[in-house]
Amino acid sequence: MSAAPKPEILAAFEAAKGFMPLGEGLALYAAAAEAAALGLPLLEVGTYCGRSTILLADAARQAGVSALTVDHHRGSEEQQPGWDYHDPETVDPVVGRMDTLPTFRRTLHAAGLEDHVIALVGRSPQVAAVWGGPLGLVFIDGGHTDEHATADYEGWAPHLAEGGLLLIHDVFPVKIDEWTGQAPYRVYLRALESGAFTEVSATESLRVLRRTGTGI
Numbered sequence: 001m002s003a004a005p006k007p008e009i010l011a012a013f014e015a016a017k018g019f020m021p022l023g024e025g026l027a028l029y030a031a032a033a034e035a036a037a038l039g040l041p042l043l044e045v046g047t048y049c050g051r052s053t054i055l056l057a058d059a060a061r062q063a064g065v066s067a068l069t070v071d072h073h074r075g076s077e078e079q080q081p082g083w084d085y086h087d088p089e090t091v092d093p094v095v096g097r098m099d100t101l102p103t104f105r106r107t108l109h110a111a112g113l114e115d116h117v118i119a120l121v122g123r124s125p126q127v128a129a130v131w132g133g134p135l136g137l138v139f140i141d142g143g144h145t146d147e148h149a150t151a152d153y154e155g156w157a158p159h160l161a162e163g164g165l166l167l168i169h170d171v172f173p174v175k176i177d178e179w180t181g182q183a184p185y186r187v188y189l190r191a192l193e194s195g196a197f198t199e200v201s202a203t204e205s206l207r208v209l210r211r212t213g214t215g216i
Protein backbone atom coordinates (compact mmCIF):
# COMPACT_ATOMS: atom_id res chain seq x y z
CA MET A 1 0.00 0.00 0.00
CA SER A 2 1.22 3.52 -0.81
CA ALA A 3 2.30 5.76 2.05
CA ALA A 4 -0.15 8.57 2.84
CA PRO A 5 0.30 11.75 4.89
CA LYS A 6 -1.28 12.10 8.34
CA PRO A 7 -4.36 14.36 8.62
CA GLU A 8 -2.39 17.26 10.17
CA ILE A 9 0.08 17.24 7.25
CA LEU A 10 -2.75 17.13 4.74
CA ALA A 11 -4.44 20.03 6.55
CA ALA A 12 -1.22 22.08 6.36
CA PHE A 13 -0.88 21.23 2.66
CA GLU A 14 -4.45 22.29 1.91
CA ALA A 15 -4.02 25.52 3.88
CA ALA A 16 -0.83 26.46 2.02
CA LYS A 17 -0.74 28.83 -0.92
CA GLY A 18 0.32 27.04 -4.09
CA PHE A 19 -0.54 25.13 -7.20
CA MET A 20 -0.57 21.42 -6.43
CA PRO A 21 -3.98 19.70 -6.35
CA LEU A 22 -4.66 17.07 -3.68
CA GLY A 23 -4.56 14.01 -5.98
CA GLU A 24 -1.12 14.94 -7.29
CA GLY A 25 -0.01 15.77 -3.76
CA LEU A 26 -0.87 12.28 -2.58
CA ALA A 27 1.07 10.79 -5.51
CA LEU A 28 4.02 13.06 -4.68
CA TYR A 29 3.92 11.91 -1.06
CA ALA A 30 3.81 8.22 -1.98
CA ALA A 31 6.74 8.63 -4.39
CA ALA A 32 8.72 10.63 -1.83
CA ALA A 33 8.16 7.98 0.85
CA GLU A 34 9.32 5.27 -1.55
CA ALA A 35 12.39 7.18 -2.71
CA ALA A 36 13.34 8.16 0.85
CA ALA A 37 13.97 4.48 1.58
CA LEU A 38 17.17 4.87 -0.48
CA GLY A 39 18.51 6.96 2.42
CA LEU A 40 19.41 9.91 0.19
CA PRO A 41 18.13 13.53 0.15
CA LEU A 42 14.96 14.43 -1.75
CA LEU A 43 15.09 17.59 -3.87
CA GLU A 44 12.38 19.87 -5.24
CA VAL A 45 12.89 22.55 -7.89
CA GLY A 46 10.17 25.20 -7.46
CA THR A 47 9.36 25.92 -3.82
CA TYR A 48 6.97 28.86 -4.35
CA CYS A 49 5.14 29.16 -1.00
CA GLY A 50 5.93 25.62 0.18
CA ARG A 51 2.72 23.74 -0.60
CA SER A 52 4.38 20.70 -2.19
CA THR A 53 7.43 21.09 0.06
CA ILE A 54 5.27 20.11 3.06
CA LEU A 55 4.68 16.67 1.58
CA LEU A 56 8.26 16.13 0.50
CA ALA A 57 9.50 17.25 3.92
CA ASP A 58 7.16 15.04 5.90
CA ALA A 59 8.08 11.97 3.83
CA ALA A 60 11.75 12.85 4.32
CA ARG A 61 11.24 13.31 8.08
CA GLN A 62 9.58 9.90 8.41
CA ALA A 63 12.60 8.26 6.74
CA GLY A 64 15.26 10.35 8.47
CA VAL A 65 16.58 11.98 5.28
CA SER A 66 16.74 15.65 4.26
CA ALA A 67 14.36 17.52 1.98
CA LEU A 68 15.93 20.23 -0.18
CA THR A 69 14.00 22.83 -2.12
CA VAL A 70 15.37 25.28 -4.68
CA ASP A 71 13.82 28.58 -5.76
CA HIS A 72 14.98 32.14 -6.43
CA HIS A 73 11.61 33.17 -4.95
CA ARG A 74 11.05 35.85 -7.61
CA GLY A 75 8.33 33.83 -9.36
CA SER A 76 8.03 32.24 -12.77
CA GLU A 77 7.03 34.14 -15.92
CA GLU A 78 3.32 33.32 -15.57
CA GLN A 79 3.30 34.48 -11.93
CA GLN A 80 4.47 38.01 -12.65
CA PRO A 81 2.12 41.04 -12.35
CA GLY A 82 -0.38 41.10 -15.20
CA TRP A 83 -0.25 37.34 -15.79
CA ASP A 84 -2.92 34.76 -14.96
CA TYR A 85 -1.13 33.11 -12.04
CA HIS A 86 -0.11 36.34 -10.30
CA ASP A 87 -0.94 36.74 -6.61
CA PRO A 88 -0.48 40.39 -5.50
CA GLU A 89 0.14 39.22 -1.91
CA THR A 90 3.47 37.75 -3.05
CA VAL A 91 4.93 41.15 -4.00
CA ASP A 92 7.47 42.70 -1.63
CA PRO A 93 6.30 46.35 -1.42
CA VAL A 94 9.80 47.60 -0.58
CA VAL A 95 11.57 45.93 -3.48
CA GLY A 96 8.58 45.99 -5.84
CA ARG A 97 9.17 42.41 -6.98
CA MET A 98 7.73 39.04 -6.02
CA ASP A 99 9.23 37.41 -2.95
CA THR A 100 7.67 34.11 -1.90
CA LEU A 101 10.34 33.33 0.70
CA PRO A 102 8.52 34.89 3.71
CA THR A 103 5.29 33.00 2.92
CA PHE A 104 7.27 29.80 2.39
CA ARG A 105 8.82 30.19 5.84
CA ARG A 106 5.42 30.78 7.42
CA THR A 107 4.08 27.67 5.63
CA LEU A 108 6.85 25.47 7.03
CA HIS A 109 6.50 26.96 10.49
CA ALA A 110 2.75 26.29 10.52
CA ALA A 111 3.36 22.70 9.42
CA GLY A 112 6.03 22.12 12.08
CA LEU A 113 8.55 21.19 9.40
CA GLU A 114 11.14 23.97 9.64
CA ASP A 115 13.79 21.59 10.96
CA HIS A 116 13.36 19.14 8.10
CA VAL A 117 13.87 21.34 5.05
CA ILE A 118 16.98 22.92 3.60
CA ALA A 119 15.94 25.90 1.48
CA LEU A 120 18.32 26.73 -1.34
CA VAL A 121 17.64 30.26 -2.54
CA GLY A 122 19.01 30.80 -6.01
CA ARG A 123 18.66 29.98 -9.67
CA SER A 124 18.25 26.26 -10.22
CA PRO A 125 21.06 25.78 -12.80
CA GLN A 126 23.54 27.66 -10.59
CA VAL A 127 22.64 25.57 -7.54
CA ALA A 128 22.77 22.34 -9.58
CA ALA A 129 26.22 23.28 -10.88
CA VAL A 130 27.67 23.31 -7.36
CA TRP A 131 25.71 20.36 -6.01
CA GLY A 132 27.93 17.32 -5.52
CA GLY A 133 25.99 14.48 -3.93
CA PRO A 134 23.57 11.77 -5.03
CA LEU A 135 19.81 12.31 -4.62
CA GLY A 136 17.00 9.85 -4.03
CA LEU A 137 14.34 12.00 -5.71
CA VAL A 138 14.24 15.03 -8.01
CA PHE A 139 10.90 16.80 -8.36
CA ILE A 140 10.86 19.30 -11.23
CA ASP A 141 8.26 22.05 -10.73
CA GLY A 142 10.21 25.22 -11.51
CA GLY A 143 10.02 27.49 -14.55
CA HIS A 144 7.80 26.11 -17.30
CA THR A 145 9.58 27.57 -20.32
CA ASP A 146 11.72 25.22 -22.42
CA GLU A 147 14.83 27.06 -21.23
CA HIS A 148 14.05 26.54 -17.54
CA ALA A 149 12.52 23.07 -17.66
CA THR A 150 15.42 21.78 -19.79
CA ALA A 151 18.01 23.35 -17.50
CA ASP A 152 16.32 21.77 -14.48
CA TYR A 153 16.43 18.36 -16.12
CA GLU A 154 20.02 18.70 -17.34
CA GLY A 155 21.18 20.16 -14.03
CA TRP A 156 19.52 17.78 -11.59
CA ALA A 157 18.70 14.45 -13.28
CA PRO A 158 22.38 13.39 -13.44
CA HIS A 159 22.49 13.60 -9.61
CA LEU A 160 19.76 10.97 -9.25
CA ALA A 161 21.00 7.70 -7.85
CA GLU A 162 20.19 4.43 -9.63
CA GLY A 163 16.68 3.49 -8.48
CA GLY A 164 15.90 7.12 -7.57
CA LEU A 165 12.72 8.81 -8.76
CA LEU A 166 12.35 11.69 -11.20
CA LEU A 167 9.03 13.53 -10.84
CA ILE A 168 7.86 16.06 -13.41
CA HIS A 169 4.88 18.30 -12.76
CA ASP A 170 2.54 19.91 -15.29
CA VAL A 171 3.04 17.34 -18.02
CA PHE A 172 0.34 18.06 -20.59
CA PRO A 173 0.52 15.92 -23.76
CA VAL A 174 -2.20 18.12 -25.26
CA LYS A 175 -1.98 21.91 -25.07
CA ILE A 176 -4.83 23.13 -22.86
CA ASP A 177 -4.65 26.93 -23.09
CA GLU A 178 -2.19 29.66 -23.89
CA TRP A 179 -0.87 29.73 -20.27
CA THR A 180 -0.22 26.01 -20.05
CA GLY A 181 3.10 25.35 -21.72
CA GLN A 182 4.31 21.96 -22.83
CA ALA A 183 7.97 22.26 -21.86
CA PRO A 184 7.54 19.82 -18.93
CA TYR A 185 5.97 17.35 -21.39
CA ARG A 186 8.97 17.69 -23.69
CA VAL A 187 11.32 17.07 -20.75
CA TYR A 188 9.30 13.99 -19.79
CA LEU A 189 9.63 12.66 -23.37
CA ARG A 190 13.33 13.40 -23.38
CA ALA A 191 13.82 11.51 -20.11
CA LEU A 192 12.04 8.44 -21.49
CA GLU A 193 13.88 8.63 -24.82
CA SER A 194 17.23 8.78 -23.02
CA GLY A 195 16.75 5.16 -21.98
CA ALA A 196 17.82 6.06 -18.44
CA PHE A 197 14.27 6.17 -17.03
CA THR A 198 11.28 3.86 -16.79
CA GLU A 199 7.81 5.25 -16.16
CA VAL A 200 6.32 4.30 -12.79
CA SER A 201 3.04 6.22 -12.65
CA ALA A 202 0.96 9.12 -13.97
CA THR A 203 -1.43 11.04 -11.73
CA GLU A 204 -3.16 13.94 -13.46
CA SER A 205 -0.21 16.03 -14.69
CA LEU A 206 2.39 14.43 -12.40
CA ARG A 207 4.70 11.83 -13.92
CA VAL A 208 6.93 9.56 -11.85
CA LEU A 209 9.93 7.92 -13.54
CA ARG A 210 12.58 5.67 -12.06
CA ARG A 211 16.23 5.97 -12.96
CA THR A 212 17.11 2.54 -14.26
CA GLY A 213 20.09 3.35 -16.45
CA THR A 214 22.75 5.84 -17.50
CA GLY A 215 23.02 8.19 -20.48
CA ILE A 216 20.84 11.08 -19.32
Ligand SMILES: C[S@@+](CC[C@H](N)C(=O)[O-])C[C@H]1O[C@@H](n2cnc3c(N)ncnc32)[C@H](O)[C@@H]1O
Nearest residue numbers: 018019046048052071072075076123124142143
Ligand atom coordinates in the same frame (compact mmCIF):
# COMPACT_ATOMS: atom_id res chain seq x y z
C1 LIG B 1 4.88 26.44 -10.27
S1 LIG B 1 5.78 27.25 -9.01
C2 LIG B 1 6.10 25.94 -7.86
C3 LIG B 1 4.85 25.48 -7.17
C4 LIG B 1 5.06 24.67 -5.92
N1 LIG B 1 5.84 23.45 -6.17
C5 LIG B 1 3.72 24.34 -5.30
O1 LIG B 1 3.42 23.17 -5.02
O2 LIG B 1 2.93 25.26 -5.06
C6 LIG B 1 7.35 27.50 -9.79
C7 LIG B 1 8.42 28.13 -8.91
O3 LIG B 1 9.65 27.97 -9.60
C8 LIG B 1 10.46 29.10 -9.36
N2 LIG B 1 11.43 29.19 -10.47
C9 LIG B 1 11.17 29.39 -11.79
N3 LIG B 1 12.32 29.36 -12.50
C10 LIG B 1 13.32 29.14 -11.61
C11 LIG B 1 14.73 28.99 -11.72
N4 LIG B 1 15.35 29.06 -12.90
N5 LIG B 1 15.45 28.78 -10.60
C12 LIG B 1 14.84 28.71 -9.39
N6 LIG B 1 13.51 28.82 -9.22
C13 LIG B 1 12.75 29.03 -10.31
C14 LIG B 1 9.51 30.26 -9.28
O4 LIG B 1 10.08 31.31 -8.53
C15 LIG B 1 8.28 29.62 -8.64
O5 LIG B 1 8.23 29.87 -7.27
